[in-house]
Amino acid sequence: MQRLLGSLLVATAALSFASAACAESVSEHRVKSAFLYNFTRFVEWPAERFRTPEEPIKVGVLGGAALRASLSALVADRRVGGRPILVVAVKAPAELATVHMLFIAKEEHDTFARMRPELEQLALLTVTDAQPCRTALAHICFVEQDEKLRFEIDVGAANRSQVRISSQLQKLAAAVHR
Amino acid sequence: MAAFRDIPIKNKLTAVTMLTSGVALLLACLAFIAYEFVTFRGVMVSELSSTAAIVGDNMTGALAFNDPQSAEQTLRSLNLHRNITSAAVYREGALFASYVRDANAAGSVPERAKADGHEFRDDHLSLFRTIAIAGEPAGALYIQSDMRQLQARLWRYWLIGVLVLVASSLVAFLLSEKLQTAISRPIFDLAATMSRVRAENDYSIRASKQGEDELGSLIDGFNAMLDQIRAQDQALQDARSSLEQRVEERTRDLREEAAEREQAQAELERTHRQLLETSRQAGMAEVAVSVLHNVGNVLNSVNVSVTTVMEQVTQSRAQNLSKATALIQEHSADLGSYLTGDARGKRLPEYLVQLAGHLLVERDSMLKELEHLRSNVDHIKEIVSVQQSYATVSGLKESVDVAALIEDALRMNSTALQRHEVDIVRHFQAVPVITTEKHKVLQILVNLIRNAKFACTEARREGKRITIGISREGETIQVSVADNGVGIASENMTRIFAHGFTTRRDGHGFGLHSGALAARELGGSLRAFSEGVGCGAAFILELPITEPTAALPSVA
Structure with a gap:
């Protein structure tokens, strides 16, 4: 398990985003999946978001079926803080009440923009790969820097959503907004 | 350390x-x-x-x-x-x-x-x-x-x-x-007091006590000791003053004691002199007893001889001769016919011949007996003359031939020695004539030979023997009288010369004692040797050849 995770991470680290502008490749999905998985490890949700200690962390994916499949495969038998990870496809805002982290694919940005007002009251971490990051208005957004995939964090927004992002994650961020 | x-x-x-x-x-x-x-x-x-x-x-x-x-x-x-x-x-x-x-x-x-x-x-x-x-x-x-x-x-x-x-x-x-002054101060004080006592020789000084701890009791002890010393000092002085008095008393006592002892010494000397005289007399008595004993023995023989002669005379046939002569006298008239005709007369001549034979035999027998008698009388004469030759005044020194003296002593005991069949063995060396008191030496020798004889008879053994030796050892003559008799028990060796000691039933325990005394008086000694009971005994009389220079023998 550890070994598998390790080899995957090593593999993702070895990858570069030489063709970032091109259509998303399989490996790009895998790297983003690894990032998404790692985000769950450095984020704390309010206790009331979980009913039991074993309740899975629910990761919702809006659009990006390929990435969802990749993430599902990655987290299949992993646990974070004793909880399994559950990847679900999201279409309507009503489905978001039980989701802890939401990934919004580029193409679903408009959909998300419509949903956003309803999400204000939810302790929900939002991640998007829409560009530019700031206008996307998600808590975390992927950016490409020196041909490497990195991310920016809007800690202020996250705090308002009652989601605590570990300083370790902030340390690794390309930029931290407050 | x-x-x-x-x-x-x-x-x-x-x-x-x-x-x-x-x-x-x-x-x-x-x-x-x-x-x-x-x-x-x-x-x-x-x-x-x-x-x-x-x-x-x-x-x-x-x-x-x-x-x-x-x-x-x-x-x-x-x-x-x-x-x-x-x-x-x-x-x-x-x-x-x-x-x-x-x-x-x-x-x-x-x-x-x-x-x-x-x-x-x-x-x-x-x-x-x-x-x-x-x-x-x-x-x-x-x-x-x-x-x-x-x-x-x-x-x-x-x-x-x-x-x-x-x-x-x-x-x-x-x-x-x-804090240490609490301990050291009393000790210093004590030491200082002690020094003062020693320096001033004043035992009335007392150490002062500061507490009731061990140091306190030490100081108490020290003071008590001083008290004792003072008391002892006093006692010593008292004793010293009374000592002089006691010394004086004691000196007086000692002087008295010394006087008493001197007196006792004089008494002792007198007693000793008496004893010497007594022993000398006793020695003479010993010789006399010996002589009388021997004379008595010979007198026995004389008595026997006399009795024998008397009996022979009494039973003599001499009276038969008188009967025969009476018969001849009776028939003197017809003697011829009586001798030829009468029956009795015919046997008379034959009878006379027989009688004459008997009388001759009787005479011979009596002559023999008388000869015996005479020899015994001679023996008595001899003994008496020997005794007479010694019964002289004591203290007279003369030249003495020791061998001859031993023969005299043996002769005085000869009867007893013969009766008990004791062999005499002589080992005489040629020795010079000595100057001594003859009768004292004889007394000693007679006594030694008598003792040896008694030891032999008491042993009841075959081959009783007394060996007498004369030898010269430097300036002394040694006479040894050894027997193979009963011997002397080792526990008695030291006592045999003591006055009154005897192992014989009829002994008076005087012989050896006076013998030893006499030997000392003569400047010699008398010593006894024995391997123990049953092993015989030897006595050695040592006498100086020349007259001893010491005028008086010392007496222990």
């Missing part, structure tokens, strides 16, 4: 106090430092652990996102901890990022991760710790610290210890200087 014994008690007390407190403090310091050493290692481990925990937590992002640069940056923050010499992060057990404070010591971090735990080695503490992300292990952290902190701390403790030791010793010294 001898040096310690000789230093004043004040210094001794101080030294003891200082040493005791110093050792106690030193032990306390040592214990404290040892405790610190042990506990501080624990403290070091826990401090390093918490540092590792913090560093590990800061490493999670770098590990999760596989960012060695970030990890190294995090590790570099350790340069704030001056005791940390090196650190490293491992992912999947392999080295991920490392930090070494001193670049010269590069490569000092392990290549592979190890199990969690710490280790002290080569003046370093090293520690492995698993890094977990959200409860899941994600890597390991290695961190190594030097012991400079511990050493610095220990040095500090040593310094503090030494300072405390010095300071407390100083305080202890000052305190003991003050």
